[in-house]
Amino acid sequence: MAQAQGTKMKTNKIKSKSKIKRSVGDQIIQVIIYLGVGGFALLTLLPFVYVIAGSFATEKELTERAFFLFPKEFSLNAYNYIISSGDIFHGLKNSIFVAVAGTAINMFFTTTFAYAVSRKKFKLRNFGLNMVLITMLFSGGMIPNYLLISNLGLLNSFWALLLPGAINAFNLIIVKNFFQEIPSELEEAAKIDGCNDISIFYKIILPLSKPVLASISLFYAVSHWNDYFNAMIYITDQKKEVVQIALRRIIFMAGGIDLSGESIDYGIFGAPPEKAVKMAATVVATIPILLVYPFIQKYFTQGVMVGAVKG
Incomplete structure (x- = not known):
């Protein structure tokens, strides 16, 4: 018992000695840094809070008050208007599928x-990588892309949103650099055990690359979720519209503008709350993709930094 207490006291002494003693000036600077970072984080958070609060406010309050974080009168009129047509649910379903x-x-x-071009023994490594990198500098343009999609018979199809841009050059470079940092000894040991390249890729490379895979998956998912222009050009069937297109039509109708250019008669109930509808549409389009972040947050910084810095 006495020996255990003596060991504990020695451990505490070692810990106390190992602690770095900071001067009063260093502590003041640290407090200032924390306050500055906290203030900046608050400034970036306030617009989101305002949009959420405005989506639950009345049109009168949005007109009279320039900025607020809590509405005086709680209202669900904007969300009721968005949900009433049912288009938002079709849009969310299609956006989730596309993402x-x-x-x-x-x-x-x-x-x-990325695995192929990260292997030095691959003879066409430089050629394949350069072909992808060219796309970062040159693009065919909107009209050639539309003609290509049309000639392939992909118009008004989800394939028009899925196949173009299947490989992003920037994301490819990050993944390639990450793969190159994996020790080649693991690959050699796997080949001795009888594994081929496909087995090495799925059983060794991918399990060791969870950080970068999670980060790049998030990049691609956010890109698909926010894709508005391609969906507007290539999709004409209302049942295949993504959530951004559905919300666009709802916002136009809330403002009394039909997509055909004609004005809308709302009848005896009057026009819906236009400003609140815009904010509610922003919340509906943003919240689903934000829910993905907590699950891959621990991989995000590690995966991007390792793949981008090392190489």
């Missing part, structure tokens, strides 16, 4: 291509 399927396609082509 999930598109991310899966992106990750498959990006990881397989």
Whole structure:
């Protein structure tokens, strides 16, 4: 017992000696840094809080008050208007499908291509990598892309949103650099055990690359979720509209503008709260993708920094 207490006292002494003693000036600077970072974080958070509060406010309060964080009168009129038509649910379903399927396609082509060009023994490594990097500098343009999608018979199809841009050059470079940092001894040991390149890729490379895979998956998912222009050009069927297009039409109708250019008659109930509808649409389009962040936050910084800095 006495020996245990003596050991504990020695451990505490070692810990106390190992602590770095900071001067009063260093502590003041640290407090200032924390206050500055906290203030900056608060400034970035306030607009989101205002949008959420405004989506639950009345049109009168939004007109009279320039900025507020809590509405005086709680109202669900904006959300009731968005939900009433039912288009928002079709848009959310289509956006979730495009984000999930598109991310899966992106990750498959990006990881397989990155693994190939990260192997020094691959003879066409430089050629394949340069072909992808060219896309960062040159683009065919909107009209050639539309003609290509039309000639392939992909118009008014989800494939028009999934196949183009299957590989992002920037994301490919990050994944390639991460793969190159994995020790080649692991690959050699796996080959001795009888594994081929496909087995090495799926059983060794991918399990060791969870940080970068989570980060790049988030990049692709956010890109698909926010894709508005391609969906507006290539999709004409209202049942296949993504959530951004559905919300665009709802916002136009709330402002009394039909997409055909004609004015809308709302009848005896009057026009819906236009400003609140815009804020509610922003919340509906933002919240689903924000829910993904907590699950991959621990991988995010590690995956991007390792793949971007080392190489």
